[in-house]
Amino acid sequence: MSETEVPGIDDYDAPAGGWGALRAVAKALGGQMAVARESMALHRVNQPQGFDCPGCAWPDPKETSSFEFCENGAKAVSWEATAKRVRPEFFAKNPVSALWQLSDYALEGLGRLTHPMAYDAASDTFQAVPWDEAFRRIGQSLRALPDPNMAEFYTSGRASNEAAFLYQLFVREYGTNNFPDCSNMCHEATSVGLPKSIGSGKGTVLLEDFDHCDAIFCIGHNPGTNHPRMLSTLREASLRDVPIVVMNPLSERGLERFTSPQHPSEMLTGKSTRIASTYCQVKIGGDVPALKGMMKALLAADDDARAAGATPVLDHEFIRDNTLGFEALADDLRQTGWDAIERHSGLSRDTIEMIAGIYAKASRVIVCYGMGITQHKHGTENVQQIANLLLLRGNMGRQGAGICPLRGHSNVQGDRTVGITEKPNADLNEGIRRTYGFVPPTAHGHDAVAAVLAIREGRSKAMVALGGNLAVAMPDTEETFEAMRKLDLAVHVATKLNRSHLLLAKETFILPCLGRTELDEQATGPQSVTVEDSMSMVHASAGTLKPASEHLRSEPWIIAGIAKATLPTTRVDWDRLVGDYDLIRNDIEKVFPIFFDFNERVRRPGGFRLRVAASERDWATPERRAHFLVSPFSNDDMDTPGDELMLTTIRSHDQYNTTIYGLNDRYRGVTGRRDVVFMNANDLAARGLKHGDRIDIFATGANVADGRQRAVRGFTAVAYDIVEGSMAMYFPEGNALIALENHDSHSGTPTYKSVPVRIAASTAPADGGPRRGTSHA
Numbered sequence: 001m002s003e004t005e006v007p008g009i010d011d012y013d014a015p016a017g018g019w020g021a022l023r024a025v026a027k028a029l030g031g032q033m034a035v036a037r038e039s040m041a042l043h044r045v046n047q048p049q050g051f052d053c054p055g056c057a058w059p060d061p062k063e064t065s066s067f068e069f070c071e072n073g074a075k076a077v078s079w080e081a082t083a084k085r086v087r088p089e090f091f092a093k094n095p096v097s098a099l100w101q102l103s104d105y106a107l108e109g110l111g112r113l114t115h116p117m118a119y120d121a122a123s124d125t126f127q128a129v130p131w132d133e134a135f136r137r138i139g140q141s142l143r144a145l146p147d148p149n150m151a152e153f154y155t156s157g158r159a160s161n162e163a164a165f166l167y168q169l170f171v172r173e174y175g176t177n178n179f180p181d182c183s184n185m186c187h188e189a190t191s192v193g194l195p196k197s198i199g200s201g202k203g204t205v206l207l208e209d210f211d212h213c214d215a216i217f218c219i220g221h222n223p224g225t226n227h228p229r230m231l232s233t234l235r236e237a238s239l240r241d242v243p244i245v246v247m248n249p250l251s252e253r254g255l256e257r258f259t260s261p262q263h264p265s266e267m268l269t270g271k272s273t274r275i276a277s278t279y280c281q282v283k284i285g286g287d288v289p290a291l292k293g294m295m296k297a298l299l300a301a302d303d304d305a306r307a308a309g310a311t312p313v314l315d316h317e318f319i320r321d322n323t324l325g326f327e328a329l330a331d332d333l334r335q336t337g338w339d340a341i342e343r344h345s346g347l348s349r350d351t352i353e354m355i356a357g358i359y360a361k362a363s364r365v366i367v368c369y370g371m372g373i374t375q376h377k378h379g380t381e382n383v384q385q386i387a388n389l390l391l392l393r394g395n396m397g398r399q400g401a402g403i404c405p406l407r408g409h410s411n412v413q414g415d416r417t418v419g420i421t422e423k424p425n426a427d428l429n430e431g432i433r434r435t436y437g438f439v440p441p442t443a444h445g446h447d448a449v450a451a452v453l454a455i456r457e458g459r460s461k462a463m464v465a466l467g468g469n470l471a472v473a474m475p476d477t478e479e480t481f482e483a484m485r486k487l488d489l490a491v492h493v494a495t496k497l498n499r500s501h502l503l504l505a506k507e508t509f510i511l512p513c514l515g516r517t518e519l520d521e522q523a524t525g526p527q528s529v530t531v532e533d534s535m536s537m538v539h540a541s542a543g544t545l546k547p548a549s550e551h552l553r554s555e556p557w558i559i560a561g562i563a564k565a566t567l568p569t570t571r572v573d574w575d576r577l578v579g580d581y582d583l584i585r586n587d588i589e590k591v592f593p594i595f596f597d598f599n600e601r602v603r604r605p606g607g608f609r610l611r612v613a614a615s616e617r618d619w620a621t622p623e624r625r626a627h628f629l630v631s632p633f634s635n636d637d638m639d640t641p642g643d644e645l646m647l648t649t650i651r652s653h654d655q656y657n658t659t660i661y662g663l664n665d666r667y668r669g670v671t672g673r674r675d676v677v678f679m680n681a682n683d684l685a686a687r688g689l690k691h692g693d694r695i696d697i698f699a700t701g702a703n704v705a706d707g708r709q710r711a712v713r714g715f716t717a718v719a720y721d722i723v724e725g726s727m728a729m730y731f732p733e734g735n736a737l738i739a740l741e742n743h744d745s746h747s748g749t750p751t752y753k754s755v756p757v758r759i760a761a762s763t764a765p766a767d768g769g770p771r772r773g774t775s776h777a
C-alpha cells in the first residue's frame with residue numbers, strides 16, 4: 001500500500017490479537033503500573049468477587065473462571081491503577097497557562113489526582129482545598145443561581161448505578177432536569193430510535209444468542225479496538241461456519257482475522273481465524289441506502305418466491321401478528337431506485353443482493369452496530385432501518401436472533417436506567433415522589449448539545465461533571481472551549497487531569513474520586529457498586545486496590561457532600577445512604593420496580609438481567625406492535641458535491657475516548673503519531689496529492705452554515721484501504737470541524753461520523769504540528 005516511506009506509517013500484516021496484543025499490554029503495564037499492583041489488578045478484573053473492567057460494556061461469559069485476556073481492558077485497568085500521581089506541589093509549580101500547553105496525552109499521563117483542588121486566580125494555579133470547604137463553596141454558588149435550570153449536570157458513563165442514582169436524585173431535588181450525558185454523543189440514536197420501532201431502547205440479545213445464530217452482521221463498529229473481548233465471540237461463531245458480514249468504509253484488521261491469546265495452539269502456530277466472511281466497504285453515511293437495498297432485494301425475492309408457490313422469504317405470519325407499517329415500508333422500497341441505492345451506499349446491486357441472500361438463508365440473525373451507525377445526521381433512522389431488516393424475517397425476540405447495539409462506556413446503559421435523563425417520564429417522577437416525598441421537576445432539561453449551547457449563550461452559568469472530558473468530547477472545539485470559560489462555576493469529579501478541567505470558570509474545582517479498581521470503605525465497611533452491560537446484565541463490582549491517595553473519596557460520597565451543602569432542607573438522608581450502598585440499592589428498587597430484589601439478585605454469581613420487553617416479543621409501543629419505519633434518504637445530506645469528500649472520526653487502538661494511552665494505532669499500521677488522515681489513493685491522486693503529503697482540511701456544508709470556516713491543518717495523508725470518496729481521522733482531533741448545531745434532529749447526536757470536507761495541500765508551517773482552528777469567513 002505504501003509506495004513511499006512515511007515516518008510512522010507501515011502496513012500491519014499480522015492478525016488482530018496474537019503476540020502483538022501481548023507485547024502491547026506489557027508495554028502499557030510497564031509504563032503505568034507499579035509491579036506489585038499489576039498481577040493483583042489484572043486477576044480480579046471481571047471476576048465474581050472483583051471489579052468490573054472500566055473498559056467497554058461487552059458482557060462477561062457466564063463462567064468467568066479464567067481471566068478473559070483483553071489488551072485494551074488491561075490498558076484501561078493499568079491506566080487507572082498507575083503509580084503516577086499529580087500532587088498539589090506539582091500544581092503549585094505549574095500554572096494553568098503552562099498546563100494548557102501540554103497535550104491531552106501528557107495531561108492525563110501525569111497520573112492520578114490526589115487532593116481536592118480549587119483554582120486560585122491570583123497565582124493562576126490549582127491549590128489543595130479541604131473537602132468541606134470545597135462543598136461549602138460549591139453549595140453556595142449553586143444556591144446563588146436565580147434558577148436551578150441555569151446549572152448543567154454532566155454524567156460520563158463510567159459512573160456506577162449507585163453514584164448515578166444519587167446524582168440524579170440530588171439534581172432533581174435541586175430542581176432541574178439538565179442532564180447532559182455522554183450517551184447524547186454515543187447511543188442516543190438507539191435510545192430514541194428503538195423504542196419507536198420495537199418499544200424497548202436496549203439491545204434484545206444475550207451473549208448466549210451468539211451460540212445459536214446462523215449469521216451475524218457487524219455494521220459500523222470496530223471490536224478489535226473497542227470491544228476486544230467480542231472477538232472471542234465472533235471467533236467461536238466463525239469456527240462454526242457462521243457467515244459474518246461486515247459493513248464498514250475502512251478495512252479494519254480486527255474484523256478480518258484474529259489470533260486468540262487464549263488458545264496456545266493458535267499463538268504457537270501463528271494461525272488465525274477469519275472473522276468477516278464478506279466485507280462490504282460501504283460509503284460513510286451509506287448505511288440507510290445499503291439497508292434499504294437489502295430490504296428491497298428481500299422483498300423482490302419474496303414476491304418471486306410467492307409467485308412461484310415456493311416458501312416465502314419474509315416471515316408474513318410474524319409481520320401480521322407483531323407489526324404495523326409493513327405496506328408503507330414495502331411501497332417506499334419499491335419506489336426507491338437501485339441507482340440511488342448504489343450511488344449513496346457505494347455498494348453494487350450485486351453485492352447488496354448477495355448479502356441479502358446471506359441474510360435470507362439464515363434462520364437466526366444478529367445485527368451488531370456501533371458509532372458508525374449512530375453518529376450521523378440520520379443516526380436514528382439508521383438504527384430503525386436495522387430494526388426493519390430484522391423484523392422482516394422475525395429475527396427479534398427469539399433465541400439466536402436480535403439487535404445488538406455495542407454500548408460505549410462500561411455503565412453508560414445503567415446510568416440511563418437509574419434516572420440520568422433530561423426527559424423524565426411519569427413513572428420516574430412518581431417513583432421519586434413516592435420514595436422521598438418531594439415533587440421533582442417535570443419540564444424537560446438539556447442534553448449535551450443543548451447544555452453547551454445554553455452555556456455559550458450565557459443561559460447556563462454552572463456546570464458539574466461526574467467524570468468525563470465534556471469540552472474535548474463535544475464538537476466545535478473552539479466554540480465549546482470559549483463557552484466553558486464563561487461559566488461562574490465548574491466542578492469536575494475526576495480521577496485524572498484533563499483539558500476540560502483547565503477551562504476555567506470564575507470558580508473551578510477538581511474533586512478526585514476513587515476508581516473502579518480501588519477499595520471503597522464506608523461506615524458499614526467495604527462497599528460494592530453495580531453496573532449494567534450492553535446486554536442488560538447487572539452485576540456487582542468491588543475494588544480491591546489501595547486508593548491512590550488517602551484524600552480520595554467515592555463518587556457517592558462526593559455527590560452526597562455536594563447535595564448536603566446545596567440543599568439545607570433536603571428530604572434525603574444522604575449520610576445513611578452513603579454509609580451502606582445496599583440502602584442505595586433498596587432505594588433504586590423503590591423508584592424503579594424493574595430492580596425488584598436488587599440486593600439479593602445482584603449477589604448471585606453473574607448478577608441478573610433487567611427485563612427487555614422486546615426480547616420476549618412484548619412490544620411496548622402505544623399500539624403494542626413493533627413498527628416498520630420508513631426513511632426516505634435525500635441527496636442533500638449524503639452528496640459531497642464537486643471535490644468534496646466525506647470524513648468520519650474514529651478511535652485509534654491506543655485511546656479510550658479522549659484518554660490517549662499511547663500514540664500507536666497498531667492494526668492500522670500507525671506508530672508514534674496521531675496527526676494522520678486515512679484516504680483512498682485515488683482520491684489523493686485526483687487532487688494532485690500523494691501518500692505522505694501534508695494537507696489542510698476544511699469543513700463545508702452544514703458545518704459552515706453559520707459563516708465560520710472550520711478547519712484543521714497540517715495533517716499527513718495516508719493512503720489506506722478505505723472506500724473512495726470517504727476519509728477518516730481520529731477523534732478528538734477532528735472535532736473542530738463539526739458545528740454544535742449539526743446533529744441528528746431526533747436524538748441530538750452530533751454528526752461526528754459524516755463531516756463533508758474539502759482538502760488542500762497544507763499551508764501550515766511543517767514544524768508547527770497539526771492545528772485545529774476556527775476563523776470567521
Ligand SMILES: Nc1nc2c(c(=O)[nH]1)N[C@H]1C(S)=C(S)[C@@H](COP(=O)(O)OP(=O)(O)OC[C@H]3O[C@@H](n4cnc5c(=O)[nH]c(N)nc54)[C@H](O)[C@@H]3O)O[C@H]1N2
Pocket residue numbers: 055056057072186219220221222223225226227247248249250252282283284285286287369370371372373406407408409648649650651652653655656657753
Ligand atoms: N479501547 C477502547 N474501547 C472503547 C472506547 C475507546 O475509545 N477505546 N470507547 C468506548 C465508547 S464510549 C464507545 S461509544 C465504543 C465505540 O466503539 P466503535 O463504535 O467501534 O467506535 P469508533 O472507533 O467510533 O468506530 C466505529 C467504526 O465505524 C466505522 N464507520 C465510520 N463511519 C461509518 C459509516 O458511515 N458507516 C459504517 N457502516 N461504518 C462507519 C469506522 O470505520 C469504525 O470502524 O467503544 C467503547 N470502548
Ligand SMILES: Nc1nc2c(c(=O)[nH]1)N[C@H]1C(S)=C(S)[C@@H](COP(=O)(O)OP(=O)(O)OC[C@H]3O[C@@H](n4cnc5c(=O)[nH]c(N)nc54)[C@H](O)[C@@H]3O)O[C@H]1N2
Pocket residue numbers: 108156157158159182183185186187371375408409466467468469470472473474493494495496497498513514515516555649650651656657658659730731732734735752
Ligand atoms: N469526533 C468524535 N467525537 C466523539 C466521539 C467520536 O466518535 N468522534 N465519540 C463520542 C462518544 S461515543 C463518547 S461516549 C464521548 C466520551 O466523552 P466522555 O465520557 O466525557 O470522555 P472520556 O474521554 O471517556 O472521559 C475521560 C475522563 O474521565 C475521567 N474518569 C476516568 N475514570 C473515572 C471514574 O471512574 N470516575 C470519574 N468521576 N471520572 C473518571 C478522567 O478524568 C478522564 O480524563 O465522546 C464523544 N465524542
Ligand SMILES: [Mo]
Pocket residue numbers: 182185186187407408409
Ligand atoms: Mo460512547
